[in-house]
Amino acid sequence: MENKKFYITTPIYYPSDKLHIGHTYCTVATDALARYHRLKGEEVMFLTGTDEHGQKIENKAKEAGVTPKEFVDRIVEGEGGVKALWELMNISNDRFIRTTDDYHVSAVQKLFRKMYDKGDIYKGTYKGKYCTPCESFWTESQLKDGCCPDCGRPVVDAEEEAYFFRLSKYADRIRDLLENTDFLQPRSRVNEMVKNFIDPGLEDLCVSRTSFTWGIPVDFDPKHVVYVWLDALTNYITALGYCNDRYDDYDKGWWPGVNIVGKEIVRFHSIIWPAMLMSLGEPLPKHVFGHGWLLLDGGKMSKSKGNVVDPYILAEKFGVDALRFFLMRTFPFGSDGNFSNELLIQTINTDLANDLGNLVSRTTAMAGKYFGGTLPEGCGTWEAPEDCDKDLTALASGLRDRYEDAMEQFAPHKALDEVFKVIQRANKYIDETAPWALAKDMDANGRRLAHVLYNLLEATRICGILLSPFMPESMEKLFAQTGAPAEGRTWDSAAQWGALPETVSVTKGENLFPRIDMEKAIAELEAAAAAAKKAALPAVEVEPQLTEKVDFDTFCKSDFRAVKVKACEAVKKSAKLLKFTLDDGTGVDRQILSGIHAWYEPEDLVGKTLIAIVNLPPRKMMGLESNGMLISAVHTEKGEECLHLIMVDDAIPAGAKLC
Ligand code: MSP
Numbered sequence: 001m002e003n004k005k006f007y008i009t010t011p012i013y014y015p016s017d018k019l020h021i022g023h024t025y026c027t028v029a030t031d032a033l034a035r036y037h038r039l040k041g042e043e044v045m046f047l048t049g050t051d052e053h054g055q056k057i058e059n060k061a062k063e064a065g066v067t068p069k070e071f072v073d074r075i076v077e078g079e080g081g082v083k084a085l086w087e088l089m090n091i092s093n094d095r096f097i098r099t100t101d102d103y104h105v106s107a108v109q110k111l112f113r114k115m116y117d118k119g120d121i122y123k124g125t126y127k128g129k130y131c132t133p134c135e136s137f138w139t140e141s142q143l144k145d146g147c148c149p150d151c152g153r154p155v156v157d158a159e160e161e162a163y164f165f166r167l168s169k170y171a172d173r174i175r176d177l178l179e180n181t182d183f184l185q186p187r188s189r190v191n192e193m194v195k196n197f198i199d200p201g202l203e204d205l206c207v208s209r210t211s212f213t214w215g216i217p218v219d220f221d222p223k224h225v226v227y228v229w230l231d232a233l234t235n236y237i238t239a240l241g242y243c244n245d246r247y248d249d250y251d252k253g254w255w256p257g258v259n260i261v262g263k264e265i266v267r268f269h270s271i272i273w274p275a276m277l278m279s280l281g282e283p284l285p286k287h288v289f290g291h292g293w294l295l296l297d298g299g300k301m302s303k304s305k306g307n308v309v310d311p312y313i314l315a316e317k318f319g320v321d322a323l324r325f326f327l328m329r330t331f332p333f334g335s336d337g338n339f340s341n342e343l344l345i346q347t348i349n350t351d352l353a354n355d356l357g358n359l360v361s362r363t364t365a366m367a368g369k370y371f372g373g374t375l376p377e378g379c380g381t382w383e384a385p386e387d388c389d390k391d392l393t394a395l396a397s398g399l400r401d402r403y404e405d406a407m408e409q410f411a412p413h414k415a416l417d418e419v420f421k422v423i424q425r426a427n428k429y430i431d432e433t434a435p436w437a438l439a440k441d442m443d444a445n446g447r448r449l450a451h452v453l454y455n456l457l458e459a460t461r462i463c464g465i466l467l468s469p470f471m472p473e474s475m476e477k478l479f480a481q482t483g484a485p486a487e488g489r490t491w492d493s494a495a496q497w498g499a500l501p502e503t504v505s506v507t508k509g510e511n512l513f514p515r516i517d518m519e520k521a522i523a524e525l526e527a528a529a530a531a532a533k534k535a536a537l538p539a540v541e542v543e544p545q546l547t548e549k550v551d552f553d554t555f556c557k558s559d560f561r562a563v564k565v566k567a568c569e570a571v572k573k574s575a576k577l578l579k580f581t582l583d584d585g586t587g588v589d590r591q592i593l594s595g596i597h598a599w600y601e602p603e604d605l606v607g608k609t610l611i612a613i614v615n616l617p618p619r620k621m622m623g624l625e626s627n628g629m630l631i632s633a634v635h636t637e638k639g640e641e642c643l644h645l646i647m648v649d650d651a652i653p654a655g656a657k658l659c
Pocket of ligand 1: 010011012013014015021022023025026051232233234235260261262263264265292293294295300301
């Protein structure tokens with residue numbers, strides 16, 4: 001096979017928060033595609049990384065009280081961060097680019113100057129609308145109900161000196177690229193782009209900012225930082241060595257590559273990105289593929305909505321491969337899909353535990369039981385194949401080509417569907433051939449039984465090869481059980497029925513995908529999600545201080561006194577109220593009711609010296625009169641309200657006034 005070079009990328013992720021299952025979906029899909037191309041014997045370069053500049057990151061860092069670099073370092077490199085997640089998910093990227101890497105920074109400066117020297121970047125004044133969370137400029141006509149058309153959030157007016165990229169100059173070429181080539185996939189996205197962005201007229205794009213500093217400075221005018229999208233998009237070529245010496249792969253046949261991206265950033269990748277490359281005189285990507293979103297309850301997951309699904313929790317609970325498989329098997333890659341824990345568990349139980357798991361465990365168990373784990377020579381052929389033999393053989397032999405067709409069209413879900421048709425056919429074959437019945441008379445049926453088991457091992461081997469880009473570790477385990485040697489695990493051998501040596505040793509091993517108890521697992525997930533939500537809450541939160549001023553005379557009208565608790569009891573039929581009998585220094589007992597039973601037991605308070613405001617008008621609660629209010633300090637801790645009565649030194653006499 002010709003040793004083709006294949007370059008594939010994910011978007012580079014914003015390290016503004018921890019990544020969620022939606023980001024994982026995008027990366028796992030790209031990983032499965034990369035592994036598929038490696039399986040085919042191609043030389044693959046798989047790039048992912050992080051997009052670390054921009055106002056959003058600058059603001060977040062400020063909130064966290066750290067520098068922007070410290071902030072992104074923590075999310076990219078730290079525990080539970082981006083790199084750790086990709087390692088956990090068994091992502092096989094060859095390179096990881098951070099846009100704060102020195103080589104990228106200087107490359108962006110160089111290519112910005114190239115475009116400027118060419119006259120494609122010029123200085124002007126930016127007036128318009130800016131969406132800070134999306135780092136996007138919009139014209140009035142592009143807004144949706146006055147808000148950002150991408151995220152729906154409010155935009156702000158912005159006016160400043162800025163550099164512009166002559167995007168308008170490339171409008172016709174971009175239209176042609178979109179309409180008349182297969183550059184943008186799936187095809188359904190083309191219409192969207194042309195109708196929403198090209199037809200209304202492409203305007204020049206503002207590509208620098210002066211209102212914040214966390215970006216790559218324009219080297220010939222350093223009060224400007226490069227617009228974060230111009231900086232980010234070029235990662236796909238700087239990571240190969242374009243305009244830098246860190247790598248020297250740009251001219252080695254990797255570029256152009258394939259950019260896999262989510263649907264909301266297709267505009268940047270299918271309009272701005274090719275126009276930039278046209279300006280630089282560089283080849284355009286082979287394809288940009290815009291996949292759909294994973295939704296939760298029909299809406300987008302987002303940190304601000306508090307509805308993100310944590311891939312760490314799911315991977316730990318169900319296994320990395322099961323999670324990878326679920327993401328690719330369930331949702332057609334170009335469309336949106338609704339995520340749910342129930343669907344995840346159902347998919348694992350049906351496809352992995354029932355169909356694949358049973359096929360492997362029944363086949364290996366029978367090979368062990370009837371043949372001691374090694375089938376006899378000659379078992380690969382059978383003189384008079386029955387219909388079911390022919391059916392299974394034909395379906396499995398043609399699987400690789402059907403799978404390849406689907407994968408080449410960026411349709412991993414269809415490829416998996418083809419594999420599972422064979423797995424289901426193989427399970428049916430077990431029922432049709434009833435090996436346990438054949439085993440009753442080994443003298444008469446032993447050869448037939450061996451052939452049936454060989455066919456099952458062969459079908460399993462072919463499916464195992466084609467599933468390995470999706471579940472690499474589990475397929476290694478599957479091969480170890482079914483005995484397929486290295487040469488029987490290759491792409492070529494996936495199209496060769498009979499490539500499995502007849503006398504391999506088969507060993508029934510651990511259950512590859514145990515069945516999951518849906519109810520129990522859902523309850524555990526809900527508890528874990530609640531705990532994670534709680535852990536993510538700020539440790540201590542206090543109410544903001546009032547800004548409205550109170551004049552001194554008004555303040556002095558409040559009469560605060562030290563009071564001693566003579567008696568305290570819970571108010572009957574009230575879960576909250578305690579009734580206090582207090583010595584307030586007047587010689588007459590004062591009764592105050594206070595709703596603090598959640599924090600204090602009455603007996604613990606007797607004898608304490610507290611602070612009360614004593615000139616509030618009397619108030620009735622549960623039929624009892626309360627004359628004043630005890631003073632407490634309150635704050636929130638991990639989402640829970642905490643209250644502390646203000647207790648003072650017992651040496652302070654009852655009735656002492658606070659001033
Ligand atoms: N930094 C930009 C990309 C720059 S590429 C030159 C960005 N980053 S992101 O972190 O917000 O998103 C990264 C990818 O994750 C995008 O492709 C986005 O579509 C994808 N996803 C984020 N949430 C998603 C879902 N809920 N579902 C599927 N993919 C989602 O955009």
